[in-house]
Amino acid sequence: MSGRRITASLRAIFARDLSTLLRGAMGRGGAVLPLLFFLAVAMLFPFAIGPDAKLLARTGAGVIWVAALLAAILPLDRLVEPDVEAGFFDQWALRGIAEEVLLVVRIVAHWLSFGVPLMLAAPISAGLLSLSREQLIVIEQGLLLGTPGLAAIGVTIAALTAGLRAGSALGGMLAIPLAVPLLIFGAGSLQPGGEGGLVLLAASSVAALAIAPFAGAAAIRAGRE
């Protein structure tokens, strides 16, 4: 393939990935579902522990991170599996487009349809949990650094479990332990003296992003055997 054709192909694939992930397809929810889930957790938490503003402010940041992690699990079953099942990855392979490149594109599209909405919803969650402005700023910074890592882990796990029966249930179980460092550093960055957390969060995200395309591509290729 010529360079121009590869660019045009990747642009078409990115546009399709993004529209499918944002709008949802064939009975699989789009970007709205994880977002509502994220907000629902922030809304339920004060009901459960009571309206003590101090307690909420102290624990709220951790709740936001747990909610973000759980929201990341929701779309796992529609990240890769439908396209493997429908033969898209086979057709791309025939055209000489590497799975690694496809997964990079998909991680970016997934982050835009999942990470960015979470960042937009975080102020609402922060309000529900009576967090301060300063805390909200740190949360937004953390989400900016951490959600790309969550997106990368999500796509990797989705590729690993594509084609397995009960893949989505298994996917959640596999993704949670991998996402624990992001949760610890993300929530930790809000503790007093936790500024270093953001750096470690970024480092964890970069590690996940670096590994994800290769691990996911190997999984998709192995799934063909």
Place this chain on the structure above:
Amino acid sequence: MPHCRLAAYDIACRRGDRVLFRGLSFELNPGEALHLSGPNGIGKSSLIRILCGLLRPAWGHVEHEGEMALSDERLALDLHRPLGEALAFWTRIDQAGGSRADFGLEDLLDVPVGYLSTGQRKRAALARLAASGARIWLLDEPLNGLDAHWGAAAQAAIEAHRAMGGIAVVASHQPLGLQRLRVMSLLEHLP
């Protein structure tokens, strides 16, 4: 159409513990077509996937010059999109003025792919294959679900592709009405 060639040397295929076939060789040059025949489960689809590089053969190797296009039971079209949009996605990737074979899809371009019948989906898959501009066509059961009229149209499209110097490999349990067709029965290559 530039030169193309597809050759298989001593291919063996194993699925799990079972060897499906072995010692399979052939060479196809421009304009030639090969019919892979045999009963269900003998490995026709596996052979097609080996030929296009999606499956590794247990033994032997495949050589090809020229791009390959595959049409199998996986549609690779978005079910929720109108047919026209779903096909346009591949046109943008292939950017080829492939043969505009007529599969009677003009009236269906606004219909979401998910609402199409089995035969209409098959025609859509063949249209995607024809538009790809690839020189080597690999077709897995292309006549499944097609009525007599469109079955003949599909074979006519394969003939037109060959006339332009293309290669076609057709896996089918049905007899084909193609000219100068080479037939290879996988039954002759059982382990």
